[in-house]
Amino acid sequence: ISTPKPSSAASDVYKRQDINIGIAVNTQAGLMVPVIHNVENKTIREIDNEMKLQVERAKSRQINIEDLRGGTFSLTNFGPFGGLYASPMIYPPQVAIIGAGRIHQVPTVIEGSVLPAWSLPVSLSFDHRVVDGVPAAEFSAYFLALLRAPQELFVSM
Numbered sequence: 001i002s003t004p005k006p007s008s009a010a011s012d013v014y015k016r017q018d019i020n021i022g023i024a025v026n027t028q029a030g031l032m033v034p035v036i037h038n039v040e041n042k043t044i045r046e047i048d049n050e051m052k053l054q055v056e057r058a059k060s061r062q063i064n065i066e067d068l069r070g071g072t073f074s075l076t077n078f079g080p081f082g083g084l085y086a087s088p089m090i091y092p093p094q095v096a097i098i099g100a101g102r103i104h105q106v107p108t109v110i111e112g113s114v115l116p117a118w119s120l121p122v123s124l125s126f127d128h129r130v131v132d133g134v135p136a137a138e139f140s141a142y143f144l145a146l147l148r149a150p151q152e153l154f155v156s157m
Contacts, residue, residue, distance in 0.1 A: 013129055022071035022091060023051055025058040032058040033091055035071040079103060084121050096126035096136070098143065120147065 019040045022033040034054035039047055057063040071094045078086045079102035088099035101121035108117035122144060126136045146152055 016072055018070075018072070020070045020072045021047075022074035022094060022097075023054060024074060024076035025055050027059050027061070029061060032063065032068060033071060033074055034058050034063055034067050035069065037070060073097070076100075079120075086123055088123055088125050090125050090127060095130045096124065098140070099123045099125075120144075 018038050020035050020037045021039050022035045025032050025034060034057065036042075036047055036050050036054065042050070054063065054067060057067065071091065074088075074091055074094055074097040076088050076097060076099040078088075079100055082102060084101040084104065086099055086101065088097040090097050099122070101123070103118055103120050105116045106119045107114050108119075109115075110117065122140060124136055124140045
């Protein structure tokens with residue numbers, strides 16, 4: 001993953017070997033984005049446990065400044081606040097952010113009939129200096145496929 005160096009010009013990009021996921025957390029003190037470092041070396045259970053711990057630390061204002069640094073990609077969820085769609089902003093020096101809207105029912109054509117179906121709007125913002133649009137769209141499609149069939153995540157590991 002390539003990200004601008006924190007101490008460099010905004011146009012500088014460098015390659016990182018680690019994957020560090022930021023989780024947007026709404027707190028009394030405002031938005032905080034704690035980071036789960038080196039997710040590529042952790043199990044889903046370890047990531048989940050660390051995420052819960054970081055969210056609790058952020059909400060209780062017990063988070064360390066180092067836990068807010070080094071992210072390469074962020075996740076946000078604007079659905080609980082009623083939002084369906086948004087354009088999440090990339091938090092520098094990260095390269096992308098994916099946001100989920102509110103799960104809701106929409107009329108959908110299924111085998112020629114209009115039926116209600118659940119919909120989860122997802123928005124992806126990414127740095128075009130690092131990734132082109134087609135791979136980003138492919139990532140979005142893969143992400144949504146995993147949400148539709150989470151058992152595939154375990155099979156692919």
